[in-house]
Amino acid sequence: MRVALKYCGSCNPQVDLLKIGRRLAEVIARRSDLELSPVSASDIDFIVVLCGCPRACANRDEVKARAKRHLLISDESLGDMDALESTLLAAAQG
Amino acid sequence: MGMMTGQEYRASLRLVKPDVYFLGEKVKSVVDHPAFIPHVNAAALTYDSALAPEFEELASATSHLTGEKISRFTHIHHSHEDLIKKVKMLRAIGQQTGSCFQRCVGHDGLNSVYSVTYEIDKKKGTSYHERFLKLLREIQTRDLMVSGAMTDPKGDRALAPSKQQDPDAYLHVVQRKADGIVVRGAKAHITGAVNSHGHLVMPTASMTADDADYAVCFYVPVDAPGITHIFGRQTNDTRKCDCTLDQGNEEYGIVGGEALIVFDNVFVPWEQVFMCGEYEFAYPLVERFATAHRQNYGGCKTGLADALIGATYLLAEAQGAQGATHIREKLVDMVHLAETLYCGSIACSCQGYALPAGSYMADPLLANITKLNVTRNAYEIARLAQDVAGGVLATLPSETDWRDPRVGKYVDKYMKGATGVPTETRMRLIRLLEAMTCGTALAESMHGAGSPQAQRIMIWRQANLEHKKRLARKLAKIKE
Numbered sequence: 001m002r003v004a005l006k007y008c009g010s011c012n013p014q015v016d017l018l019k020i021g022r023r024l025a026e027v028i029a030r031r032s033d034l035e036l037s038p039v040s041a042s043d044i045d046f047i048v049v050l051c052g053c054p055r056a057c058a059n060r061d062e063v064k065a066r067a068k069r070h071l072l073i074s075d076e077s078l079g080d081m082d083a084l085e086s087t088l089l090a091a092a093q094g
Numbered sequence: 095m096g097m098m099t100g101q102e103y104r105a106s107l108r109l110v111k112p113d114v115y116f117l118g119e120k121v122k123s124v125v126d127h128p129a130f131i132p133h134v135n136a137a138a139l140t141y142d143s144a145l146a147p148e149f150e151e152l153a154s155a156t157s158h159l160t161g162e163k164i165s166r167f168t169h170i171h172h173s174h175e176d177l178i179k180k181v182k183m184l185r186a187i188g189q190q191t192g193s194c195f196q197r198c199v200g201h202d203g204l205n206s207v208y209s210v211t212y213e214i215d216k217k218k219g220t221s222y223h224e225r226f227l228k229l230l231r232e233i234q235t236r237d238l239m240v241s242g243a244m245t246d247p248k249g250d251r252a253l254a255p256s257k258q259q260d261p262d263a264y265l266h267v268v269q270r271k272a273d274g275i276v277v278r279g280a281k282a283h284i285t286g287a288v289n290s291h292g293h294l295v296m297p298t299a300s301m302t303a304d305d306a307d308y309a310v311c312f313y314v315p316v317d318a319p320g321i322t323h324i325f326g327r328q329t330n331d332t333r334k335c336d337c338t339l340d341q342g343n344e345e346y347g348i349v350g351g352e353a354l355i356v357f358d359n360v361f362v363p364w365e366q367v368f369m370c371g372e373y374e375f376a377y378p379l380v381e382r383f384a385t386a387h388r389q390n391y392g393g394c395k396t397g398l399a400d401a402l403i404g405a406t407y408l409l410a411e412a413q414g415a416q417g418a419t420h421i422r423e424k425l426v427d428m429v430h431l432a433e434t435l436y437c438g439s440i441a442c443s444c445q446g447y448a449l450p451a452g453s454y455m456a457d458p459l460l461a462n463i464t465k466l467n468v469t470r471n472a473y474e475i476a477r478l479a480q481d482v483a484g485g486v487l488a489t490l491p492s493e494t495d496w497r498d499p500r501v502g503k504y505v506d507k508y509m510k511g512a513t514g515v516p517t518e519t520r521m522r523l524i525r526l527l528e529a530m531t532c533g534t535a536l537a538e539s540m541h542g543a544g545s546p547q548a549q550r551i552m553i554w555r556q557a558n559l560e561h562k563k564r565l566a567r568k569l570a571k572i573k574e
């Protein structure tokens with residue numbers, strides 16, 4: 001399954017979104033059933049909309065429409081990497 | 095050619111041949127000279143950001159002219175969202191560079207000229223806007239970096255442009271020809287001038303009929319014949335040539351790298367002229383540009399403050415002071431001061447509005463308030479950082495002595511702070527704080543986008559004080 005990470009733009013200094021993104025990319029890379037794709041690719045199955053705050057700048061219809069399914073991450077779950085990892089895997093499989 | 099990467103931007107600079115002087119020498123290659131490399135790096139990061147997954151949501155946009163993806167730095171705002179995203183982009187990039195990345199000035203120039211040319215044409219039947227759209231399309235599709243060259247040397251501040259003893263104290267038209275105009279004068283303090291592709295030249299003040307020759311706005315490539323760039327000195331600038339750690343921010347330097355641009359009878363074809371004698375539009379252009387530029391300062395300066403606050407906290411840890419209550423209070427104060435600036439920039443963006451040309455501008459009153467706060471808060475943030483840092487900020491031995499086989503061991507031993515933190519870590523943090531809070535870096539917060547008095551004048555004009563008097567009379571039951 002091809003998974004893409006879409007960032008909101010990463011301006012919130014309270015959250016190290018780049019670190020979170022790298023960690024999610026590692027999780028995806030470790031799984032043989034998942035493959036990291038650029039957001040610009042045309043055949044994405046699943047898109048993770050990764051936003052550093054609840055304002056969620058990347059939570060736009062045209063972003064979500066790029067994949068068959070999406071997962072929006074923009075809340076306190078950003079602070080718990082393990083929970084985030086499980087959410088990602090559950091959502092990707094679901 | 096479409097959007098460029100940072101490397102492609104560097105390569106594109108090699109193709110232009112601006113006349114650049116620094117420390118009495120003519121510079122062969124801006125991209126390869128140590129004085130300019132950090133500034134080129136900072137500008138290059140704006141290019142990479144527009145393409146990077148982490149930042150593209152903010153740093154890129156969709157052109158309203160071509161429908162193509164472009165750098166936000168060449169985009170014309172068409173919504174509140176655009177205005178807000180500009181501020182967020184500036185903060186996000188500022189966090190990475192810890193220094194000025196230069197492209198906002200030209201961006202604000204493009205937005206101001208876009209709306210004002212539309213209005214000149216409506217009133218005067220000219221065709222400036224159409225010409226400008228052609229240029230804009232080229233800038234967007236080639237992803238060009240454009241400086242915003244507004245500030246004139248200004249000579250005697252008490253005199254209008256046309257009343258100066260030296261007529262070139264403000265840039266002006268010296269000849270009108272069938273195919274274009276010839277201009278003479280200079281623009282001072284221009285950010286990113288030596289590593290831009292072109293200059294967008296705008297008048298710097300409101301003008302009267304006597305000043306009509308000074309009411310001129312145009313675009314020129316940086317290497318147009320007759321243009322000379324004289325690069326300005328910065329605090330500790332020779333450190334760029336003889337050391338690394340001691341630079342503090344080796345990668346991105348201090349402020350934007352500013353130059354005096356001299357225009358010695360420069361020919362500008364009509365297709366690149368967007369105002370020529372319409373003096374009554376000089377003030378609207380200045381006001382639009384000032385608003386757009388002042389809107390920025392709570393974005394980029396907050397991004398820089400994020401890095402500075404982090405450096406201050408790390409240095410407190412490196413010195414074992416992080417547990418003290420007053421250090422925590424100072425860090426909280428720094429965050430408070432920085433986020434206050436951010437509030438201003440976000441607020442003036444949310445309160446922005448559409449102009450007749452369809453583009454959006456920020457709320458002028460709130461943008462001026464934001465910048466006026468910057469002229470104070472940035473200094474207070476720096477003061478707190480210096481307080482936490484200690485006197486070593488001003489007395490730290492050099493990197494060369496630290497590396498010296500004879501005295502290096504003493505520097506390393508006596509410059510060490512908390513247990514477990516290498517001396518090098520402490521030295522690096524001290525130098526970063528020095529670069530960000532001493533000298534040139536601070537003056538930019540004071541005068542960049544206009545001196546405080548310029549904001550006060552705008553605030554006086556915009557604040558509607560008569561309305562406030564009416565409110566008071568009503569409450570106090572005083573008849574008008």
Ligand SMILES: Cc1cc2nc3c(=O)[nH]c(=O)nc-3n(C[C@H](O)[C@H](O)[C@H](O)COP(=O)(O)OP(=O)(O)OC[C@H]3O[C@@H](n4cnc5c(N)ncnc54)[C@H](O)[C@@H]3O)c2cc1C
Nearest residue numbers: 199242243244245251283284285538541542543544545547
């Ligand atoms: C780091 C940096 C980057 C910059 N980048 C750019 C850029 O990219 N593009 C650009 O166009 N400009 C740029 N500027 C210029 C900036 O906009 C000006 O510095 C600012 O507008 C103030 O002008 P000035 O420096 O000539 O100071 P002055 O105008 O000489 O001001 C000095 C003092 O005199 C006062 N004063 C001035 N005129 C009068 C008067 N008539 N009556 C009473 N008091 C007066 C001012 O209020 C101020 O207190 C930059 C400046 C800096 C420091």
